[in-house]
């Protein structure tokens with residue numbers, strides 16, 4: 034049966050048979066619209082966060098973009114304004130709890146509400162084997178990737194609870210499913226991000242707040258390219274080309290590849306989706322599972 038078709042329907046009331054026509058409910062595409070909603074995108078100054086901020090703004094949301102560097106944020110806000118969107122830049126170091134509070138207050142002062150939080154800001158500052166990683170590396174990564182995500186979510190969720198609705202989207206990584214050699218601390222943090230999603234989703238469903246994870250694979254950003262910082266430009270290009278060839282989809286992802294899932298998870302179309310994980314990796318995780326099965 035096609036959506037939107039008129040179908041005959043029967044109903045028995047007492048001894049009377051009623052015959053009437055019923056229109057099959059058609060999916061309402063306007064559920065994907067973010068008009069009237071306010072979104073916060075952490076790490077919105079470049080890479081995946083910038084693509085998500087632009088996607089949410091194009092879907093109609095007013096967007097607060099946050100990171101540590103105000104010039105980069107101003108540039109993103111200007112780009113969003115150039116296509117008719119609304120964006121406000123908010124400078125904040127999200128590894129520090131007092132700055133998280135200030136950032137959330139700044140959004141509330143500007144827009145008076147928070148409907149959508151995208152916890153995208155993340156760090157993977159240096160490679161180190163499990164034998165070499167030092168406390169400073171651990172703290173830099175965990176303060177932003179875990180503590181930052183937890184307390185930003187907590188602050189936003191308190192507001193969403195009062196509003197009676199909200200969406201939290203956590204950007205994890207496929208490294209949170211299987212550790213990547215040399216970035217174990219980052220991988221551990223991203224496994225933790227997945228658990229933040231589960232913990233918040235299970236406790237906040239009763240308040241109509243949905244919490245979900247997007248787990249990207251390799252995406253062409255400053256963070257991804259920093260993997261090859263120790264190589265010459267020619268060697269880095271070779272390593273990058275090889276990475277693309279090893280991905281089942283045959284290429285490295287683009288930040289825009291992540292934005293569509295974020296628009297869905299930010300929208301009313303995902304109101305029955307919570308605690309879910311959307312893996313966007315060109316098939317890498319699936320391939321590694323199949324390989325493991327083959328032995």
Ligand SMILES: NC(=O)c1ccc[n+]([C@@H]2O[C@H](COP(=O)([O-])OP(=O)(O)OC[C@H]3O[C@@H](n4cnc5c(N)ncnc54)[C@H](OP(=O)(O)O)[C@@H]3O)[C@@H](O)[C@H]2O)c1
Nearest residue numbers: 076078080081100101102126127154155206251252254256
């Ligand atoms: N690219 C990939 O291949 C990939 C794969 C899987 C998952 N991810 C995840 O996707 C997210 C975005 O990554 P990306 O590749 O787009 O990285 P990116 O290009 O390095 O961007 C990171 C963003 O986070 C901000 N940021 C960094 N430290 C911060 C801090 N202490 N406080 C506030 N903001 C901070 C950065 O701005 P400032 O430096 O100005 O603060 C920037 O806006 C991260 O969570 C990352 O782990 C990326």
